Amino acid sequence: MTQGRLIVGPFNRVEGDLEVHLDLADGAVARARVNAPLYRGFERMLMGRPPSDALTLTPRICGICSISQSAAAARALADAGGHAPAPQGAAMAALIHAVENVSDHLFHFNLFFMPDFTRPVYADRPWHGQAVERFTAQTGGAQRAAIGARAALMHILGLMAGKWPHTLAIQPGGVTRAPGASDKVRILASLTAFRRYLEGTVFGGPLEDFAALSTRDALLGWDRGDAGLFLRIAADLDLDRLGRGAGRYLSFGAYPDAGGHAFAPGIWRDGARAPLDLADMVEDLSHAWMLGPASHPADGQTLPDEDMRADAYSWCKAPRLAGAPMETGALARQVIDGHPLARDLAGGGVLARVAGRLLELARSQAVMEDLARGIDPAAPFMDPAPEVQDGHGVGLVEAARGALGHWVRIEKGRIASYQIVAPTTWNFSPRDAQGQPGPLEAALVGAPVQPGETTPVSVQHIVRSFDPCMVCTVH
């Protein structure tokens, strides 16, 4: 089928449910509509509850980015009370958050993204045999190694956060666990083992060498490890051209510390960086099954349209910044942080997004090692935050998949309003009142569809290059 319409879904190997409607013309996607078909209503449940309930309920939006939700909730509550966490507590929150983000990147590459290259459609490519051996779903060698390495890395989460997923350790005042000297040694040992895995299996060389790559061409010359296999595939299939973005990026800044952020916040637009300013952010509801006016999340509501009106097509709202859709994620973070390789890849497609994630995987190791080395067991890890009776706050963090914000308003000691805008809410947003498509919808236009394809492989690559988290998208 190269003309007509195609409904692609359900998608497997993505977190949650997703359906994509495609209009085809001349063997390519002419128009795409993205539907997030899962809604639970967390923002409605939070109304009227004690503010601290957000620390337990919001992480349960998502089983793979629960620490991101937890960190955003803690920060929003701290902000509402004008409170700052204990510096060592903030550092430990950053460390466990980084462990989760790195784990997500690792899983995305090994379990969600790469298995598409084992499909029979690529049987005639020279790299196919190697891809099958490394990445066949559920049995590939790379997948098994990744599962083992990730579980071992997550010992840090066990140690510092009690359990993962759905950690309770992060509080507005810091973390509940004060690591001792022996914990510090164990954390550093886990990180050393993880570095060995990354350098031996994923990159096939020192992480610093990969992080020192500064151009797209240099990147494509990296031929070692599973990253090298991906880059060989990317060059062969020209994945840089597939699913290109608009080059508009957003980052709330990752891992805040006393001196700023490990990865800086900001906006990238028209080839230049601008400071982060959310004053003119709105969530547009024109194509979402949600009622009410377009509003800033500080004033937003979540009122599902149970009639599911015909001119809307998703439960997902459409966040816009100064009227424009924004792409968010590892690539956005690295572009905004100013890494030369990411800047060279800015505006790119599948290659740029996946390489952005690999680059961040390599760079985050040093961030985690620094945080672990900085542990001071004698320092306070919690400066308990007073209960807030009235106030409003915002918690901005960078989840693995990009910018995550919680906006809370507290009245008489109860939550009066709670709005959450997740990374995939930005990336997979539907059209807005001006008819502008969301970033994925725009990236899909032009994707080739071969005759007879019902789950076009190009569409699979583009969708997964964003690493969607659908349960966070609508929540």
Add this chain to the structure above:
Amino acid sequence: MSEIETFYEVMRRQGITRRSFMKYCSLTAAALGLGPSFVPKIAHAMETKPRTPVIWVHGLECTCCSESFIRSAHPLAKDVVLSMISLDYDDTLMAAAGHQAEAALEDTIQKYRGNYILAVEGNPPLNEDGMFCIVGGKPFVEQLRHAAKDAKAIISWGACASYGCVQAAAPNPTQATPVHKVITDKPIIKVPGCPPIAEVMTGVITYMLTFDRLPELDRQGRPKMFYSQRIHDKCYRRPHFDAGQFVENWDDDYARKGYCLYKMGCKGPTTYNACSTVRWNEGVSFPIQSGHGCIGCSEDGFWDQGGFYDRLTSINAFGVEANADKVGFAAAGAVGAGIAAHIAASALKSAQRKKQENEEV
């Protein structure tokens, strides 16, 4: 049944040696708390019985159960789940996509009619004809009913499938409904927790696959082998509870000394689960060990019991007992009285301490 290969054959095909197979059998016995005499029985069962196919479906959920499962320290998770059991259908891990995946689900149901286990993660929302969770263009509740019809048993993974979990929190906007309220004609094993512990999940599934029968269940439908004790019963901080030593504030001196978190809202005394024995993330720790009280995530209704940091009861002597009965669904008289006594003792101690401080000033 004869066309279904045995477990051992599947393992052989994966290149697993006899030695590894026997090691697997003894680890399985250990994980289930069975003695060494069960090892040959397990081996025999796996050599002769056809493997049990598993279909794993996802409703309204967050995938935390799958996330927990794949990190199990038990070899079953790393090797068996990812290759040998071959989850015949699982939409988070499988290779196929879209219509091909739908067809795989249908094939599995037809091929193993009456013989497969249906593992359900998440639950169906029933409001608006189920439109809040759509899988393949249809409400999830339809997929669930369809797949359940020919299953021999159902595993309800986690608090969502067992009880509703946070998405059923008041006002339950989507009318998220636990599996047993939708499927009423099949044996259902509830494995609650948010998420359940990885080793509990693999333990339950191993037991069912190995012995081809349901594990012994309590009156709520939970496997007794993992849910017969309170977190509190085996908590390493229990001596501090017994001694009336409690954390009063986050990261205070008492917190650093590892005192009991009861006053910080810990729900360990009314929560039935294996966290304090099996622990999390390959046995590294569990929430209480990280300095945060248990929130009781394996108990029905944990999401709507007032604030998560509220003490189980006020210092009222009889409130605990009533509350423990209600939440824990079991007589907790002795412990309840114990809590009351210790709280009283602790209140007395803190009053004494305050008095001393005042005198010093």
